[in-house]
Amino acid sequence: MSTSQATPPSEFNSALERRRFTSSLFKNCCAFLSWLCIGILGFLLVHIFSAGWEWVSFDFLKNPPSRMPHKAGLFSAFMGTIWIIVTTACIAIPMGVCSALYLEEYARKNRLNTFIEINIANLAGVPSIVYGILGLTLFVRFLKFGPSVLAGALTLTLLILPVIIIASREAIKAVPPSIRLSAYALGATQFQTVFHHVLPAALPGIMTGVILALSRAIGETAPILMVGAVAYVRKAPSGILDGFTALPIQIYNWAREAKPEFEGLAAGGIIVLLVLLFTMNSIAILIRNKTQKAQS
Amino acid sequence: MSSAEKTHTVSEEEFMNKRPATPEPQKNSSEASDKESDMKNAHLKGDNVTISYGSEQAVKNVDIRFPTNKITAVIGPSGCGKSTLLRAFNRMNDFIPSASVEGSLIYRDMDLYGKDIDPVEVRLRIGMVFQKPNPFPKTIYKNIAWAPQINGYKGDIDELVESSLRSAALWDEVSDRLHDSALGLSGGQQQRLCIARALAMKPEVLLMDEPCSALDPVSTSHIEDLMLELKKQYTIVIVTHNMQQAARVSDYTAFMDSGVLIEFDDTGTIFTKPSVQRTEDYVSGRFG
Amino acid sequence: MAETATFSLGKSKKRSRWIEEATRSGFFLCALASVLTTFGIVFVLIREAIPFFQVVPLTDFLFGTRWNALIEPRSFGVIPLLMGTMIIVIGSGLIAIPIGLASAIYLSEFASDRTRKIVKPVLEILAGIPTVVYGYFALTGITPLLKLINDDISVFNALSASIVVAVMILPMVASLCDDALKAVPRALREGGFALGSTKTEVSLKVVVPAALSGIVASFVLAFSRAIGETMAVTLAAGATPKLTMNPLESIQTMTAYIVQVATGDIEHGSVSYYSLYAVGGMLFLITLGANLLSHRILKKYREQYE
Structure with missing residues (x-):
């Protein structure tokens, strides 16, 4: 009968103490660095709110920009952003969703379609300033739209199109194939199947993706800066061929000013921008959670 | 109706006496004492083990002994909790956040779930081979050498690799390509590599979770031969859904159903004259 | 009643085929x-660059070490701009890669579900903050902080820009690495x-x-993002094309130069404009190359697990 004395294998020097220590050290380092991200976000928000909170007021929202900090506001920039984003949405959403439907529902696996797919993936990685160069050359100068809402919106459309397509494709892919099969089995055409069944089922997912893409477009500065929204614009646009300024542009202009008051104005502008983005993202998350609940 | 609905830690003798059915009278005394001494010599044991995933109990109040230097097979229909029980013995269930283990699991003088016990220590002494071969995406050599190296192996690593591969009956097939990727091996070879990898750590117990379920018959018989060879040095526990396999290789067999240990006896008894009707139904293929 | 046509199949068939x-x-x-x-991007870039290269030889552009595009005497050697971009890329990479990878390892291997539910949204928020905000943050938040440590730092400097670019690419590194680590089978x-x-x-x-290939692919993508990053570096890193490796000085990146030309009052049609x-x-070629490289790495890695 063997003894019940525990005898760890002697050929090993497992050094469990040391390894346990290294392990927990490593874990804590990783944990620290993860929580550091939260610290950075906290620092950023505190910094901006403490600098800009006193500038945010009703007057700030309804005044045009001004050389005098205490009279300056971002009415024209805010309206410019609304104009731009609505125009962008009107062009980008139908195009993006239709592209996604084509790639998911209609496209056969051939060279051209594979090329389109690779192309979209690559476009998503092109820096936004390159879209700005394209917009400046093609829309502003070549098509002679000038530094207008239309030129800015078209530029942003090209920029977020890949994002919308990729998100919509994911949503369409998630629609169970059985829905399509049962529609076809009832004698529906592909058009009917797609518009009566697939699209409604994918809609919440598509909307989430679209809102996230639009909120990215709102914050994009470089492309519309390139298109020419740097000018001093006091009036809100009244048509799509009017010149415009936008929230991020106004923030950029204020941030470049040397006077410390403008620093506060920039922070105030950032607060308005962040609140806008936060609202849009909350809506997107709300839609996502609602449909997740409905599906489960 | 089952023996397993018991509580508290029990001694070996008690355990023997509380077998689900009365001992068979026709059994001769030498056999009986063999079994008795095997049970006394069981260093790996679980008392009143209950394992739950959230609120669902996968293993309920199981008392079990695994005799040293024997092969014990755990059989039962799928979902009966046999793999869960096995994994509890080297604390693999730690990685399932909802899993909780109650009762006492003891190896020699070590309480496997003791407060001051590091699961790493448990796993160093109790090795495991999994259902699907899971070699690391590294070379054959590194698959075996890795664990000994991080554990500060004092001897010659090359020799250890060779002897482990020999013990796993794989050396002749791979000795000329030790530095090729392990993913290039066949399924059966990969599984033997995983066994070799476990042996290199010189564990005292080897837990095998359906080690042949992903393998073809030839590889399966390789591994079965290997197990019979290995039991001279190791205590082996094998979970299997293949009853022929349990009958072929094991000395003892435990039958589980719905998380409960229905019957435990030497393999011959389980397969020829089990004392519980359910066991007989299962081993004769009437359900499961 | 079989002979009564309930549906006018023939007509609608024709119409539906048209639809x-x-x-x-x-x-x-x-x-x-x-x-x-x-095609538009490629066409525009090539067509409008031709007038530039008719004046400035390609070799002068690629290997010249002085960039002085806006005032006489003009000189168009791209190396200083490239160098400025590289300082930002290397600096932000040195910060973002270790932190991003460590966070990913923590999230996928150690963290509890509760922690994940806090950290992941924070990373998403960090990723969603507009770049102009980061530019402002670098200029008014990071630089004064750095000045506390070392007063020699100029107002516009590569270091504070690198730090905010790191914060911008960090969520991407972390979430892509997290995906790659999660894809490793549990059996391993x-x-x-x-x-x-x-x-x-x-x-x-x-x-x-x-998970190495997935991790490397995320680094390459981060590299590409950092190169193309515009607003933060325009605001915080300065507008001084300089051949330096000192991150405490003011520099200019390729993207910042593009903004400077497009928003400045440079005569349309001049060599400076076409530059x-x-x-x-x-910029387009470098980021395209990086993106293709990371796709290729990822594709290889997918094959490994399927």
Whole structure:
């Protein structure tokens, strides 16, 4: 009968103490660095709110920009952003969703379609300033739209199109194939199947993706800066061929000013921008959670 | 109706006496004492083990002994909790956040779930081979050498690799390509590599979770031969859904159903004259 | 009643076929728009760069070490702009890669569900903050902080820009690495644990090597993002094209130069104006190369697990 004395294998020097220590050290380092991200976000928000909170007021929202900090506001920039984003949405959403439907529902696996797919993936990685160069050359100068809402919106459309397509494709892919099969089995055409069944089922997912893409477009500065929204614009646009300024542009202009008051104005502008983005993202998350609940 | 609905830690003798059915009278005394001494010599044991995933109990109040230097097979229909029980013995269930283990699991003088016990220590002494071969995406050599190296192996690593591969009956097939990727091996070879990898750590117990379920018959018989060879040095526990396999290789067999240990006896008894009707139904293929 | 036609199949069949064809072609045209975008970018960059290269030889552009585009005497050697971009890329990479990878390892291997539910949204928020906000943050938040440590730092400097670019690319590195680590089969981890190794040993020696291609691909994508980053570097890093490796000085990146030309009052049609397209083309080629490389790495890695 063997003894019940525990005898760890002697050929090993497992050094469990040391390894346990290294392990927990490593874990804590990783944990620290993860929580550091939260610290950075906290620092950023505190910094901006403490600098800009006193500038945010009703007057700030309804005044045009001004050389005098205490009279300056971002009415024209805010309206410019609304104009731009609505125009962008009107062009980008139908195009993006239709592209996604084509790639998911209609496209056969051939060279051209594979090329389109690779192309979209690559476009998503092109820096936004390159879209700005394209917009400046093609829309502003070549098509002679000038530094207008239309030129800015078209530029942003090209920029977020890949994002919308990729998100919509994911949503369409998630629609169970059985829905399509049962529609076809009832004698529906592909058009009917797609518009009566697939699209409604994918809609919440598509909307989430679209809102996230639009909120990215709102914050994009470089492309519309390139298109020419740097000018001093006091009036809100009244048509799509009017010149415009936008929230991020106004923030950029204020941030470049040397006077410390403008620093506060920039922070105030950032607060308005962040609140806008936060609202849009909350809506997107709300839609996502609602449909997740409905599906489960 | 089952023996397993018991509580508290029990001694070996008690355990023997509380077998689900009365001992068979026709059994001769030498056999009986063999079994008795095997049970006394069981260093790996679980008392009143209950394992739950959230609120669902996968293993309920199981008392079990695994005799040293024997092969014990755990059989039962799928979902009966046999793999869960096995994994509890080297604390693999730690990685399932909802899993909780109650009762006492003891190896020699070590309480496997003791407060001051590091699961790493448990796993160093109790090795495991999994259902699907899971070699690391590294070379054959590194698959075996890795664990000994991080554990500060004092001897010659090359020799250890060779002897482990020999013990796993794989050396002749791979000795000329030790530095090729392990993913290039066949399924059966990969599984033997995983066994070799476990042996290199010189564990005292080897837990095998359906080690042949992903393998073809030839590889399966390789591994079965290997197990019979290995039991001279190791205590082996094998979970299997293949009853022929349990009958072929094991000395003892435990039958589980719905998380409960229905019957435990030497393999011959389980397969020829089990004392519980359910066991007989299962081993004769009437359900499961 | 079989002879009574309940549905006028013949007519609607014809109509529906027409609708089918029309929607199909319409959708195809939409999908084609993205291809046209790519062609548009390439066409514009090439066409408008030609006038530039008619004046400035390609070799002067590629190997010249002085960039002085806006005032006489003009000189168009792109190396200083490239160098400025590289300082930002290297600086932000040195910060973002270790933190991003460590966070990913923590999230996928150690963290509880609760922690994940806090950290992941924070990373998403960080990723969603507009770049102009980061630019402002660098200028008014980071730089004064750095000045406390070392007063010699100029107001516009590469270091504070690198730090905010790092914060911008960090969420991407973390979430892509997290995906890559999660894709490693659980069986591999169990194999490691069953041999008696600690969580750290399994993470670093089993899981990370197995996910290496996904991790490297995320680094390459981060590299590409950092190169193309515009607003933060325009605001915080300065507008002084300089051949330096000192991150405490003011520099200029390729993207910042493009903004400077496009928003400044440079005469349309001058060599300086067209230099925008030469620099833009270079930027496009580098990021395209990086993106293709990371796709290739990822594709290889997918094959490994399927």
